[in-house]
Each structure stands twice: as structure tokens, then as C-alpha cells.
């Protein structure tokens with residue numbers, strides 16, 4: 272029975288298992304271990320561990336020589352790359368002893384926790400978002416109220432300077448006013464992130480929303496010598512969302528696209544239906560330089576920006592809004608041009 276259990280366990284268990292002999296060779300290895308390590312069983316059985324891991328520096332090997340000396344390892348986190356797949360593993364190892372207590376070998380067991388690790392990263396991300404939300408909720412109004420009076424008095428000053436033909440002073444007030452607008456914009460994005468604004472969910476016609484903001488996008492595009500193309504479907508099903516927030520999402524992403532094309536280009540907004548997933552997909556495509564692979568993971572992080580005057584909040588706001596209505600935002604960028612795909616579930 273015990274032998275049966277051992278055989279079945281080695282085959283069925285969702286762990287990589289290796290048995291190591293006293294001479295530091297592999298005695299046995301299960302399929303899961305082979306799959307994670309990326310070697311066939313015949314390449315490992317009876318071979319010295321040092322040969323199998325020859326290409327890996329000593330401290331990164333899954334199997335350490337010290338384990339034969341009785342060093343017990345529990346829940347040791349290691350990462351392992353097999354071809355181009357990266358695994359996060361949790362590893363246990365211990366020695367095996369005969370009835371007399373002498374060490375006769377050792378075992379290593381490792382569990383693939385790659386998905387858990389990315390979950391952990393997601394949780395950390397939403398923690399950070401929640402923290403920003405709290406800070407924002409506490410301070411946004413405190414910043415906005417004094418700004419309103421500063422702005423009001425500056426506008427008075429500006430009018431006076433203009434009357435007295437003090438051009439230089441007037442230009443200073445212009446700069447100050449536009450900087451105040453920038454702070455106000457930042458605070459608005461903060462407030463959106465903090466969910467201070469209640470979403471007003473209703474049935475929304477996406478084409479109506481897109482047609483409504485098209486003039487704003489077009490005028491922004493004109494400033495950057497870009498062209499805008501809207502490719503609507505003949506008709507689309509309604510979605511449940513907050514119309515104003517959706518506008519903000521489309522505007523943010525279109526603005527990013529236009530800003531990515533300082534020397535002109537084409538911004539395309541296209542619609543698709545994913546009947547399988549029951550989602551309406553809106554592609555926003557630009558012909559800019561694309562997003563380098565090593566930055567793609569970061570662009571949704573709050574405050575991540577590559578722009579001199581960027582806030583880095585645009586995409587995190589978009590993501591929050593879209594996730595709240597059960598949608599998705601995907602980005603694909605292959606060297607040339609970038610496509611953001613916003614998926615919104617329809618009923």
C-alpha cells in the first residue's frame with residue numbers, strides 16, 4: 272500500500288519531486304519536476320547533480336550540496352528559468368535516514384507559485400492605489416479651495432495689468448494661471464482615482480459617446496498635425512457605465528496616442544464585437560514609436576510617466592474606471608505604433 276501510494280504520489284502530485292543519492296546523483300524524479308526543469312527524465316536519472324545544473328551558478332541551483340549534510344529547507348523561494356519561461360518556486364528539502372539514523376539520501380520538492388506571485392504584485396498595486404485614494408480624498412479639496420481664490424485674484428490682477436499696459440507683468444500672470452490650471456487638473460485626476468465621485472451607471476450608447484468627444488479629439492490632433500479616423504460598426508449593443516467617466520477614458524487614451532506622435536500621424540478609433548466574451552471592443556491605435564517592452568508593465572502604475580509635464584495618472588484612472596464596470600484594457604505595441612483595446616461587457 273505504501274509503495275502504491277509513493278508511486279501514485281510521485282505521478283499525481285502537483286509538485287516537482289527529486290530524490291538525491293549520497294553520491295549526489297539523481298535517483299528519481301517525477302514528471303512535474305522534468306516539466307519545470309525542462310529536461311527529460313533520462314537526462315537526469317543517475318546523473319550527478321553538478322552536471323545537470325552545470326550551466327547554473329552554485330547559489331541558484333535548486334539542489335544544494337549542503338542538503339546531504341542534514342540542512343533542512345522549508346518554503347525557500349527561488350526562481351527558475353527554463354528556455355524563456357520563468358517560474359517562481361517554493362522549495363522544501365530534507366534528508367532521508369535509515370532506521371539507524373544514518374543519512375542515505377535526500378529529497379527536494381518544489382511547487383510552482385508563479386501565478387501566486389503575480390497575484391501578489393496585483394494586490395500590492397491595488398494597495399498603492401487605495402493609499403493614493405486616501406491621500407487624495409483628504410487633501411484634494413483642501414488644495415482646490417485656496418486655489419480657487421488665488422486664481423480669482425490673479426485674474427483681477429491680470430485685468431489691471433492689461434488696463435495699465437504692463438505687458439511683462441501680464442505675461443507673468445498668464446504663466447501663473449496656466450500653472451494653476453495644471454494643479455487643478457492633477458487634483459481632478461486624484462479625485463477620480465480616489466473614487467470620490469460616485470459612478471452614475473446607466474445604459475450608454477458608446478457610439479454616441481465617441482461622436483460626442485470626437486470634436487475635442489480632432490482639435491487636439493490638429494494641434495499636433497495628426498489625423499483622426501473613426502471607424503464605427505453599423506450598430507453596437509448598449510453597455511452599462513458612467514457616461515462621463517467613459518468619456519474621460521477615451522479622451523485620456525486618445526490624448527496619449529496623439530502625444531506619442533509629435534511629428535504627426537494617424538489616430539484610429541475602431542469598434543469590434545467579441546461575441547464569445549460578450550464584450551464591445553474599442554481599439555485606439557496610433558502610429559507613434561510604440562512602447563518599449565520593458566515599460567509596458569509600468570505604464571498603468573500611478574505616477575509613471577515618461578513626459579516632462581506628465582502626471583502619470585491618466586492610465587491608472589482609466590484602468591480603475593474600466594475595471595469597475597467589469598471591463599478590460601489591453602495594450603499591444605510591437606515596435607511601431609500602439610493599440611489600446613478597451614473591452615466593455617454588454618448585457
Ligand SMILES: Nc1ncnc2c1ncn2[C@@H]1O[C@H](COP(=O)(O)OP(=O)(O)O)[C@@H](O)[C@H]1O
Nearest residue numbers: 527528531570576577581582583584585586609
Ligand atoms: N500611445 C502611447 N504610445 C507610447 N507611449 C504611451 C502611449 N500611451 C501611454 N504611453 C506611456 O505611458 C505613460 C503613462 O501614461 P499616462 O498614465 O497617461 O500618464 P501621462 O500621459 O501623464 O504620462 C506615458 O508617459 C507614456 O510613456
Ligand SMILES: [Mg+2]
Nearest residue numbers: 523527585586
Ligand atoms: Mg496621459
